[in-house]
Amino acid sequence: MESVKGSCVLSKMATNERHGENSPYFDGWKAYDAYPFHPTDRPDGVIQMGLAENQLCLDMIRDWIEKNPQASICTPEGLHMFKDVALFQDYHGLPRFRQAVAKFMERGRGNKVRFDPERIVMGGGATGANELITFCLADDGDAFLVPSPYYPAFDRDLGWRTKVQIIPVHCNSSNNFQITRPALETAYDQATRTGSTVKGLVIANPSNPLGTCLDRTTLESLVAFATEKRIHLVADEIYAATVFHNPTTQFVSVAEVIRDNAADPARCDPDLIHIVYSLSKDMGLPGLRVGVVYSYNDAVVRCGRRMSSFGLVSSQTQHLLAAMLSDEDFVGRLLLESSRRLGERHGRFSKGLERVGIRCLESSCAGLFVWMDLRHLLKEASYEGELALWRVIVNEVKLNVSPGVSFHCVEPGWFRVCFANMDEGTMEVALQRIRAFIQGKEAGDGRENNDVGVVKPPAGKKRWQKDLRLSFKTVRRSEEGHVSSSPLRMSPHSPIPRSPLLWARN
Numbered sequence: 001m002e003s004v005k006g007s008c009v010l011s012k013m014a015t016n017e018r019h020g021e022n023s024p025y026f027d028g029w030k031a032y033d034a035y036p037f038h039p040t041d042r043p044d045g046v047i048q049m050g051l052a053e054n055q056l057c058l059d060m061i062r063d064w065i066e067k068n069p070q071a072s073i074c075t076p077e078g079l080h081m082f083k084d085v086a087l088f089q090d091y092h093g094l095p096r097f098r099q100a101v102a103k104f105m106e107r108g109r110g111n112k113v114r115f116d117p118e119r120i121v122m123g124g125g126a127t128g129a130n131e132l133i134t135f136c137l138a139d140d141g142d143a144f145l146v147p148s149p150y151y152p153a154f155d156r157d158l159g160w161r162t163k164v165q166i167i168p169v170h171c172n173s174s175n176n177f178q179i180t181r182p183a184l185e186t187a188y189d190q191a192t193r194t195g196s197t198v199k200g201l202v203i204a205n206p207s208n209p210l211g212t213c214l215d216r217t218t219l220e221s222l223v224a225f226a227t228e229k230r231i232h233l234v235a236d237e238i239y240a241a242t243v244f245h246n247p248t249t250q251f252v253s254v255a256e257v258i259r260d261n262a263a264d265p266a267r268c269d270p271d272l273i274h275i276v277y278s279l280s281k282d283m284g285l286p287g288l289r290v291g292v293v294y295s296y297n298d299a300v301v302r303c304g305r306r307m308s309s310f311g312l313v314s315s316q317t318q319h320l321l322a323a324m325l326s327d328e329d330f331v332g333r334l335l336l337e338s339s340r341r342l343g344e345r346h347g348r349f350s351k352g353l354e355r356v357g358i359r360c361l362e363s364s365c366a367g368l369f370v371w372m373d374l375r376h377l378l379k380e381a382s383y384e385g386e387l388a389l390w391r392v393i394v395n396e397v398k399l400n401v402s403p404g405v406s407f408h409c410v411e412p413g414w415f416r417v418c419f420a421n422m423d424e425g426t427m428e429v430a431l432q433r434i435r436a437f438i439q440g441k442e443a444g445d446g447r448e449n450n451d452v453g454v455v456k457p458p459a460g461k462k463r464w465q466k467d468l469r470l471s472f473k474t475v476r477r478s479e480e481g482h483v484s485s486s487p488l489r490m491s492p493h494s495p496i497p498r499s500p501l502l503w504a505r506n
């Protein structure tokens with residue numbers, strides 16, 4: 001158990017290890033926090049490429065807010081709504097907010113499916129929504145199958161407080177990490193052999209970290225698997241509209257599968273299917289903590305709504321977003337432009353990697369990251385080999401990328417690299433560093449550890465420690481990704497030192 005001062009007076013849950021912070025994924029954050037990149041103040045700092053944040057269209061949202069002052073209760077134009085909004089505390093949520101979210105979910109799925117606002121249950125981001133649905137479906141000790149590689153914070157969100165076990169369904173590069181029936185059966189058998197009751201299968205579609213969308217056949221087979229086994233299927237569709245390259249054809253929502261297959265109860269039981277969604281990625285608003293569970297099961301909607309009291313979306317946020325998302329013209333332009341900008345950024349970044357012989361998973365068409373294949377650079381094909389390379393990338397090349405082991409990837413040598421949480425210039429610096437690093441490696445003179453591709457630590461700074469368990473400094477990250485040491489910038493959630501989990505909802 002983690003040693004916390006005074007831990008004898010804390011609960012076992014508060015002090016156990018399932019928070020997941022002790023992983024390389026979060027250690028990379030600490031490295032960034034200790035010495036973050038700034039183009040002029042700290043040009044040799046660590047560039048944050050471990051944060052799946054979509055900053056590419058925030059200008060459009062700011063513009064909308066400026067042009068619509070009546071949507072906010074903190075402006076002269078909107079202040080007349082202050083009392084109503086500030087006193088509202090119904091866990092059903094503002095009807096106009098739920099209607100607007102339902103419409104937005106339809107729009108983000110190419111208007112191919114309909115969503116009933118009455119089935120929307122609020123959560124605090126997808127993080128809260130994932131925990132809420134887990135609490136509704138599973139008991140202490142039950143198991144969820146989760147295809148790997150998977151979003152590292154699933155361990156915390158699905159398992160920490162619920163005490164549900166996560167059983168990975170191992171996928172590998174031989175078929176581009178597709179989820180197969182044999183892999184599902186193996187994981188299911190493994191869980192049942194050890195006496196666990198499997199209650200569900202949780203998928204992220206589009207996938208974090210792969211950036212791929214499930215094809216319709218695979219999705220249908222997952223629905224059929226859940227139906228046959230009488231287990232739930234939770235589809236985390238947080239990246240539904242964070243899709244580029246033919247967005248309307250690439251992403252298939254589980255809602256479409258239900259629409260087309262509900263007439264065949266042997267292959268599709270809607271009562272077992274639940275969607276988790278959030279505005280953190282498609283709108284780029286993770287700080288507003290808007291997440292929802294959309295369940296096709298009446299009982300889940302009922303008990304989920306009661307439980308949502310623990311993680312509601314503030315009525316002020318509901319009020320603002322109800323107006324913004326109801327502006328259909330704006331939403332249409334935003335989604336189109338976001339997809340275009342993401343596609344462009346993804347293209348430039350992956351081409352830059354390609355030029356130095358680095359391949360990324362090819363079928364990716366979604367998300368805020370690439371799944372980068374560095375297997376050829378490993379000194380040994382093991383997790384130790386992967387972490388050794390990762391330490392060089394974080395400590396010497398000064399890029400915080402996330403190693404595959406933290407996504408429970410079975411093949412060492414894959415890394416997730418985020419590209420949408422920075423400006424163009426920072427991305428170019430990152431590419432230059434990678435280029436120099438690879439050239440140093442190719443020169444074969446061991447220079448990757450000193451003068452090529454390596455940003456020297458500033459004079460007087462200690463070299464990074466091998467295990468990267470760093471202490472925090474008080475530098476803070478602003479909304480724009482810059483840093484500030486002003487206490488005014490501190491997150492209201494943050495103890496000192498700030499928890500890397502705040503940035504880990506990504």
Ligand SMILES: Cc1ncc(COP(=O)(O)O)c(C=O)c1O
Binds near residue numbers: 238279280
């Ligand atoms: C697949 C997935 N689910 C859930 C989350 C958490 O999102 P939120 O910020 O809405 O809590 C993330 C964030 O990266 C994610 O990638």
